[in-house]
Amino acid sequence: MVEDEARLAAALQRGLQAEGFVVDVARTGPAGLDAARHGGYDAMILDVMLPGLSGYELVRTLRAEQHWLPVLMLSAKDGEYDQADGLDCGADDYLTKPFSYVVLLARLRALLRRGAPERPAVLAVGDLRLDPARRRVTRADAEVTLTAREFALLSYLMRRPGQVISKIELLDHVWNASVETAPNIVEVYVGYLRRKLGRDRLETVRGAGYRLAT
């Protein structure tokens, strides 16, 4: 739940927990966005008026990043266009304050029942797209075939584009090898990926690791 009014947040949290839900609360827009990205939640209750980032922007960002978490929006504005805007930003339902707790609960259940549409959780960086479920990678809409190891390495890098990731970390997560494994294997596979994806997608940061160009 992303809600900056502490009392409302606490009341809802208590109520939902009593229903058996596991509830986390974020108080600001950016914090909520972050939680939605990485928290593995089944749904999000989202206030529109938030410090840092409005609920509208939050949903829009989330959808642009291909996250399809069901979102129930709360707002004090009951203008019909506010409601329409919220839904068109990508929210799945919209309630105006003050709202009935029973209604909130029923709508939340309806949302969960409907569930997230099968995750097009597609990672996209530049013209690179990686679909974990379909295990497909395309570069400028052309399919690229990767081996299992190459695929694992690329998806690890694509989850943190622009960041430098050390060979040790890659060995650890992609190979789950111990620290003493020779890091040369990473170099070899980066080489393979460069050959298949283009020379300049993967930058070497000498002495530090590799970075996926954004």
Place this chain on the structure above:
Amino acid sequence: MVEDEARLAAALQRGLQAEGFVVDVARTGPAGLDAARHGGYDAMILDVMLPGLSGYELVRTLRAEQHWLPVLMLSAKDGEYDQADGLDCGADDYLTKPFSYVVLLARLRALLRRGAPERPAVLAVGDLRLDPARRRVTRADAEVTLTAREFALLSYLMRRPGQVISKIELLDHVWNASVETAPNIVEVYVGYLRRKLGRDRLETVRGAGYRLAT
């Protein structure tokens, strides 16, 4: 749309048609139920107060019959429990009359965007059709006879066409075997299916699993 007030129905129909929707109207509960069952619609707008069969009962019946058409319920009752009841019967959204047309439209769009969690009576992928009820499979309109195991495997794959499904998962769901069972049996059955359905329907994704070509 299932609505017995002729003027409202006509107005909505006109409006939605102007937005590019194809709209049919049913005036009674039973007629609406029938249309929902056989009409192949993408969503249903449903009044609660209907002659013959209430909206609540209609949705409940539909859901009990495993139809997962998105339903937007309309009602003159704005008691919170009415709303909660409607949603708990299986509706996906609920609007109280009088409602704003703009809001209706936005909610309808949100509902369509989320889409029906497809559970079609007949699974179809390419020229392959599989009818779970009749336990029949056809390929380009020619019947294919499958053994029980082959059928189970194929239907599991057809529920998630294009996605890569691991042998472990197949073992788990089609064989409900433990993780330590030798995955060779999956390979064998994929071989059988390929022989019966054609070589290239089932792609092997080395190190990952199998994928039904879309």
Place this chain on the structure above:
DNA sequence: CTCGGCCCTGAGAACGTGCTGAGGACGCCG
């Protein structure tokens, strides 16, 4: 410029994965 270390790459060995045909176990039915 020179040197040391870091990184890249091609060759090929080692390894694993997946495919297939043969055939045994089992249950069903005439």
Place this chain on the structure above:
DNA sequence: CGGCGTCCTCAGCACGTTCTCAGGGCCGAG
């Protein structure tokens, strides 16, 4: 009992994948 169909096991083979290794190139520090 014998024939049949289904389910499954097994072992051998083929080939793609993974990894090792060594030589050489590149970069930055001094």
